[in-house]
Amino acid sequence: MSVSFRLGILGAVGVLAAGLAHAGWLWFAWVAPAGALDPGSAAASSWMPLLVQGSWTFVLAAAVGWQLQRSGQPLQQSLALLRQQVQALEQGRFVVVEDPPAAEALPLARSLNAAVRRLQSAIEEAPGQGAQALRRTARRDAATGLDSRFTFIARLTERLADRGGAQTALLALRLLPVQPGLAPDPRALAAAAEMLHLFSRRVPGAFVGRLCESDLALCLPAHDLVAESAHSLIAALGSGPERLHCVVGCADHLGGVSLGGALAQLDLATAEAEAAGVGALVCRTSHREEATPQEEGALRRQIVEALRANAMELAAFPVVDAQGDLLHLECPMRLRLSPGQPLAPAQAWLPVAMRYRLTTQIELAGIEMALAASARDGLSRCVHVAAESLSAAGFVSAVRSRLQATPQAAALLWIEIAEVSLERLPPRLRNAGTVWQRCGARVGIEHAGAALLSLVRLSELELDYVKVASDFVRGVAEHAVQRERVQGLVAFVHEMGARVIAEGVDEQADLDALWALGFDGATGRLAGRQGTAEALVAPGSDAAACRDQAMSPA
Structure with a gap:
């Protein structure tokens, strides 16, 4: 039943009921006055004008309802057009929509159209690029039928971005070559993919994908189950007709962890399992064993006391360009939780600090320390800001005043700011960086590249730089499809007018490939050994750099 018809019926019934009651015709409700029960009385004759009035009211209400329904149609049509465009981008298709009928949606539609045109142009004009490469990597891995690397990372990003800290665990199965230098056996790859696919079908909310040539990954929507699942998986693979040469790495308790932190934990576990040999299983957790309320309260008091006593220090890890010149120092915060104890990295205190909303104070202190240090030595420094801090009242203006x-x-x-953090913010807060840029600071995003659509949405923010997640660039020297994808990303970021920096580069071949693809900077173990940066990084800090960079909150 339409809106106009409902309004007309209600209006007519209301007026007719009032008129009949006035004329004394509602005798069955015992409301008619004495002497008015005779339908032929003079009072009864007054219902005719009211019936005419009710008819006109019906017409008027129907017209108003029709106009209301008609005025809402342009907005619905506009939203349908925008949904169609976003869905097309998620599927790797470039769709430019016509101007929507609703004037309110016109600026957003034109902005999305411009972003789509720039992305398409950047990909098609880059050497060796094309829309076909984007489509090939959009959803499924051709060899296994599982989610592609990019689809899996996009789904994982969405899950980790859940404000409620949805329970999440990861399992990676790495196929080892029978002989060094050989690719994984196709039969072994198919058997492993089928086994993981069975696991994902048995657990609601689980999903599985192929991360790279030899790594398959399973995401589980629960804590404290991944180790048991891994043991079952290894037992099932070992009972088959052909024993697979593989290892398994797990990362548990990832709810509320950033994408970079989750993948870093998984990478470390898988690398340790590979070092242990065929059939090994290593399971890591993103935080300490489940703390009691007393232990958690004690840690909170230690964090507060460290802030009061200024028992803090910024670490310094270089970000360099292709010539080895320093772009800036990445400066994650470290706290001295107890007198006489070494400074603790974010891995030790960040989950509790986030739970008790202490990150705003910590990040403001970090900005003050970075400004003071740069004023002394003239070196550029980089600090991280979390979505929770951006949402805090007065934080943006407090940074501006400093x-x-x-x-x-x-x-x-x-x-x-982490890429996934910006996705979680309302539009009015996504432009907070513009305030800081006017004061001279540079603003960018980190851990980018998990979802191409996210960068399209952020293309209007006038970012100064984009740091691409280590998982997105790792192995780029060996995999042609990944190299094409990265090259398109570089072209798009440069089209935005921003620098593009690679995170966590650990292999010389990957670093050389990234310079050839046009990257403007890099972090990681190799970055601290290039040119002028070598004198600025402390010996033995490579592993610490990886941990600190991975633990930045989203």
Whole structure:
């Protein structure tokens, strides 16, 4: 039943009921006055004008309802067009929509159209690129039928971005070559893929994908189950007709962890299993064993006391360009939780700090320390800001006041926000970086590249740089499809007018390939050994750099 018809019926019934009651015709409800029960009385004759009035009211209400329904149609049509465009991008198709009928949706539609045209142009004009490469990697892995690397990472990003900290665990199965240098046996790859696919079908909410040539991954929507699942998987693979040469790495308790942190834990576990030999299983957790309320309360008090006593220090890990010149120092915060104890990295205290909303104070202190250090030595420094801090009342203006107080040091400060954090923010807060840019600071995003659509949505933010997640660039020297994908991403970021920086580069072949693809900077073990950066990084800090970079909150 239409809106106009419902309004007309209600209006007519209301007026007719009032008129009949006035004329005394509702005698069955015992409301008619005495002497008015005779339908032929003079009072009864007054219902005719009211019936005419009710008819006109029906017509008027129907017209109003029709107009209301008609005015809502343009907005519904506009939203349908925008949904169609976003769904096409998720599937790797470039769709430019016509101007929507609703004037309110026109700026957004034109902005999306412009972003789609720039993305398509950047990919098609880059050497060796094309829309076909994007489509090939959009959804499924051709060899196994599982989610492709990019689809799996996109789904994992969405799950980790859940504000409620949805329970998440990861399992990676790495197929080892029978002889060094050989690709995984296709039969072994198919058997492993089928086994993982069976696991995902048995657990609601689980999904499985292929991360790279020899790594398959399973995401489980629960904590404390991945180790048991891994043992079952190894037993099932070992009971087959052909024993697979493989290892398994697990990362548990990933709810609320950033994408980079989750993948870093999984990578470390898988690497340790591979070092242990065929059939090995290593399971890591993103935080300490489940703490009691007393232990958690004690850690919270230690964090608060460290803030009061200024028992904090910024680490320094270099980000360099292709010539080895320093772009900036990445400066994750470390806290001294007990007197006389070494400084603790974010891995030790960040989950509790986030739970008790202490990250805002910690990040403001980090910005003050970075500004002071840059004022002393003239080096650029980079600090991280979490979505929770951006949402906190007064945080953006507090940072602005600190930048305005030291304009020369502010010009040396780089501020970065996790890609998934910006996706979780309302539009009015996504432009907070513009306020800081006006004060001289550079603003960018980190852990980018998991979902191409996310970068399309962020293309209007006038970012100064984009740091691409280590999982997105790892192995780029060996895999042609991944190299094409990365090259398209570089072209798109440069089209945005921003620098593109690779995170966590550990292999010289990958680093050389990234420079050839046009990357403007890199972090990781190799970055600290290039050119002028070598004198700025402490010996033995490579592993610490990986942990600190991975633990930045989303």
